[in-house]
Amino acid sequence: xxxxxANPWLRGLLQGALxxxxxxxxxxxxxxxxxxxxxxxxxRLGPTMVGPSGxxxxxxxxxxxxxxxxLIPSAAxxxxxRLAPPLALFLALGGAAVLPIxxxxxxxxxxxxxxxxxxxxxxLAFPIWMAGWSSSNxxxxxxxxxxxxxxxxxxxxxxxxxxxxxxxxxxxxxxDIVTYQATHHWLVLWPPGLGLIAFIIFFTMALxxxxxxxFDIPEAESELVAGPATEYTAIRFxxxxxxxYVHSLITCAFASTLFLGGWDGPFLPPxxxxxIKTVGLFVLITWLRWSLLRVRSDQLMALxxxxxxxxxxxxxxxxxxxxQWVG
Amino acid sequence: MALSTEPGLSAAIGGGSGSVSKSRDxxxxxxxxxxxxxxxxxxxxxxxADADLLTLSFGPQHPSTHGVFRAVLYLDGEIVVKAVPxxxxxxxxxxxxxxKLSYSNVTPILDKNDYVSPMCNExxxxxxxxxxxxxxxxxxxxxxxxxxxxxxxxxxxxxxLGTFAIDLGGALGGGTSVFxxxxxxxxxxxxxxxxxxxxxxxxxxxxxxxxRHDIPAGWPKLVHETLGTIDARLDDYLxxxxxxxxxxxxxxxxxxxxxxxxxxxxxxxxxxxxxxxHDLRRDAPYHIYDQLDVRVACESGGDCWSRYKxxxxxxxxxxxxxxxxxxxxxxxxxxxxxxxxxxxxxxxTTGQTxxxxxxxxxxxxxxxxxxxxxxxxxxxxxxxxxxxxxxxxPYLFPRYTLSDAVAILGSLDxxxxxxxx
Numbered sequence: 001x002x003x004x005x006a007n008p009w010l011r012g013l014l015q016g017a018l019x020x021x022x023x024x025x026x027x028x029x030x031x032x033x034x035x036x037x038x039x040x041x042x043x044r045l046g047p048t049m050v051g052p053s054g055x056x057x058x059x060x061x062x063x064x065x066x067x068x069x070x071l072i073p074s075a076a077x078x079x080x081x082r083l084a085p086p087l088a089l090f091l092a093l094g095g096a097a098v099l100p101i102x103x104x105x106x107x108x109x110x111x112x113x114x115x116x117x118x119x120x121x122x123x124l125a126f127p128i129w130m131a132g133w134s135s136s137n138x139x140x141x142x143x144x145x146x147x148x149x150x151x152x153x154x155x156x157x158x159x160x161x162x163x164x165x166x167x168x169x170x171x172x173x174x175x176d177i178v179t180y181q182a183t184h185h186w187l188v189l190w191p192p193g194l195g196l197i198a199f200i201i202f203f204t205m206a207l208x209x210x211x212x213x214x215f216d217i218p219e220a221e222s223e224l225v226a227g228p229a230t231e232y233t234a235i236r237f238x239x240x241x242x243x244x245y246v247h248s249l250i251t252c253a254f255a256s257t258l259f260l261g262g263w264d265g266p267f268l269p270p271x272x273x274x275x276i277k278t279v280g281l282f283v284l285i286t287w288l289r290w291s292l293l294r295v296r297s298d299q300l301m302a303l304x305x306x307x308x309x310x311x312x313x314x315x316x317x318x319x320x321x322x323x324q325w326v327g
Numbered sequence: 328m329a330l331s332t333e334p335g336l337s338a339a340i341g342g343g344s345g346s347v348s349k350s351r352d353x354x355x356x357x358x359x360x361x362x363x364x365x366x367x368x369x370x371x372x373x374x375x376a377d378a379d380l381l382t383l384s385f386g387p388q389h390p391s392t393h394g395v396f397r398a399v400l401y402l403d404g405e406i407v408v409k410a411v412p413x414x415x416x417x418x419x420x421x422x423x424x425x426x427k428l429s430y431s432n433v434t435p436i437l438d439k440n441d442y443v444s445p446m447c448n449e450x451x452x453x454x455x456x457x458x459x460x461x462x463x464x465x466x467x468x469x470x471x472x473x474x475x476x477x478x479x480x481x482x483x484x485x486x487x488l489g490t491f492a493i494d495l496g497g498a499l500g501g502g503t504s505v506f507x508x509x510x511x512x513x514x515x516x517x518x519x520x521x522x523x524x525x526x527x528x529x530x531x532x533x534x535x536x537x538x539r540h541d542i543p544a545g546w547p548k549l550v551h552e553t554l555g556t557i558d559a560r561l562d563d564y565l566x567x568x569x570x571x572x573x574x575x576x577x578x579x580x581x582x583x584x585x586x587x588x589x590x591x592x593x594x595x596x597x598x599x600x601x602x603x604x605h606d607l608r609r610d611a612p613y614h615i616y617d618q619l620d621v622r623v624a625c626e627s628g629g630d631c632w633s634r635y636k637x638x639x640x641x642x643x644x645x646x647x648x649x650x651x652x653x654x655x656x657x658x659x660x661x662x663x664x665x666x667x668x669x670x671x672x673x674x675x676t677t678g679q680t681x682x683x684x685x686x687x688x689x690x691x692x693x694x695x696x697x698x699x700x701x702x703x704x705x706x707x708x709x710x711x712x713x714x715x716x717x718x719x720x721p722y723l724f725p726r727y728t729l730s731d732a733v734a735i736l737g738s739l740d741x742x743x744x745x746x747x748x
Contacts, residue, residue: 042504222496290503293496296728297405
């Protein structure tokens with residue numbers, strides 16, 4: 001067994017399989033949680049029929065998705081159309097590889113972990129755009145266009161905000177960043193004020209990246225029917241939906257790693273802390289989703305380019321100055 | 328009336344495809360000078376119709392077209408350059424059907440016209456028939472009809488508020504939450520109607536000469552409780568809705584000036600949001616509105632925000648009126664005519680009349696020409712406020728984005744059941 005694990009290929013395969021299993025199970029539960037939460041927000045019950053408190057609802061949904069007949073529009077670009085949903089899920093899951101769950105418990109301790117996660121989640125705009133373009137449906141096309149427009153808007157402030165912890169810790173490795181926070185300060189508090197603003201910018205832009213209300217502009221059910229997913233049916237639709245959840249979850253974990261100290265925390269074991277922080281942020285996302293309205297595409301672009309890019313640049317500069325002269 | 332295409336409008340869109348915010352700023356300056364655009368469509372000559380514009384068939388199967396409204400939108404990027412509305416997908420031939428039905432059988436058919444405020448349809452038709460027949464409705468029935476109309480207005484505006492929030496906030500988000508709350512409150516009013524008439528939706532409670540159902544014991548108290556609850560909860564919705572996102576999405580969007588509103592024959596909340604202080608309840612009172620002091624909500628902005636404000640104020644005013652009315656319903660009979668034994672009981676051989684009431688959506692008119700054998704109308708024309716509201720679509724959509732178009736359509740509050748009849 002030990003020499004089996006020594007083989008890096010086999011080890012990677014096992015870790016990958018484990019990670020995917022854990023993430024997809026988490027997504028099922030998180031989607032149940034979100035539906036329950038939304039139900040309570042709207043003074044109704046949410047799922048109750050399948051299993052106790054509707055706990056088996058995600059399973060039933062997945063089974064249903066698998067059973068459904070898949071329709072591919074004859075005018076669609078068949079290859080891209082088929083490729084987009086699995087690619088979306090792949091890119092969403094990819095980011096999980098470098099997230100330090102506890103000290104030493106991570107699939108891969110990359111030196112450029114921050115860049116890796118940002119790159120994977122940034123690429124997520126492509127499968128969505130592919131889906132929109134290849135559907136040969138005008139609503140889907142508009143949704144895909146919106147996704148691209150949104151992508152070039154949120155990405156810059158998000159990356160700039162994520163660079164603040166990098167500047168403070170002097171490392172792009174996520175496990176280094178968490179170790180720094182465990183030994184020094186959580187980066188949401190340090191540098192004082194700046195860290196908090198950077199966290200807020202990062203989190204807001206993460207909402208835009210995950211197509212979450214108030215920035216679910218590409219999907220925009222009331223305007224574009226279902227945006228890029230309009231023509232999708234059966235399990236491919238399910239893949240797009242679950243990619244969104246996976247991405248939200250990973251963004252929450254990433255934000256808590258960068259700014260909230262990752263697995264660091266008193267009394268409870270590290271695994272509990274990372275879970276508490278991730279789920280806490282997810283609750284926040286859900287809460288925002290079920291209480292806010294949607295902004296318009298040009299409003300998001302104005303927000304990003306006119307306010308958040310200068311602001312995050314300023315924050316980054318001030319952080320550099322702070323590190324240089326204060327320490 | 329300035330019949331030339333004024334520069335303001337073309338300047339508004341003239342910024343080109345990439346300048347969404349520029350055109351938005353531009354229209355704020357140019358809008359007040361706009362009187363009437365003979366060609367509602369923007370200057371299409373600037374575009375090569377096939378190469379530059381995306382033609383989007385918006386509806387009839389679309390989540391936000393409030394039923395089966397359809398508009399063909401010509402999009403320059405996200406900006407609507409031209410909008411062509413199509414109605415008629417829900418045409419059922421109601422007016423023609425009325426010509427075959429006896430006067431007393433018309434009412435239940437009309438319930439299905441404006442299915443969000445059925446009471447008002449019944450009211451408009453029966454008022455016209457009573458005027459032709461020369462029947463004076465008993466005072467108790469007048470009070471009851473007024474009370475029901477005001478409660479119906481609250482229910483109808485609640486539904487509007489909920490669907491408008493969905494238009495702005497998506498089917499899976501904060502908009503749905505507001506929608507659920509509004510429907511919860513609307514249910515309370517439907518419960519009251521059910522207690523009164525036995526039906527939740529298509530009541531058939533007005534009849535020629537009065538009302539069919541009398542107030543049950545304990546009902547006024549329930550009305551007070553329900554309306555009190557709704558009044559209190561309206562503040563919660565304000566807290567949930569009136570945040571910067573909502574204001575940015577509605578203020579200055581879909582501006583409709585008073586002159587154009589008059590030209591298009593708009594009435595009701597849409598006209599009042601554009602600064603036309605006109606309300607049939609006050610200006611041409613029917614039933615007992617002449618004894619009531621109706622405070623008419625009026626705004627001057629003409630945009631989605633003003634329409635929202637007007638409807639909210641109207642809801643509060645209707646709640647006030649309903650609570651006032653329910654305490655003062657006099658005793659007496661609820662109908663001037665005998666219980667119906669024969670559907671051809673009412674005969675009108677000559678004459679014609681037009682009666683208009685203030686429905687939640689505006690002026691709901693019924694024009695009846697009597698004749699023929701006298702047991703059914705020779706011709707019956709219904710003036711649905713929603714149809715006139717939809718006539719504003721070609722004027723309101725252009726130069727706004729697709730997202731705004733959805734918001735504007737929502738703020739017009741069209742009910743296709745009555746627009747298509």
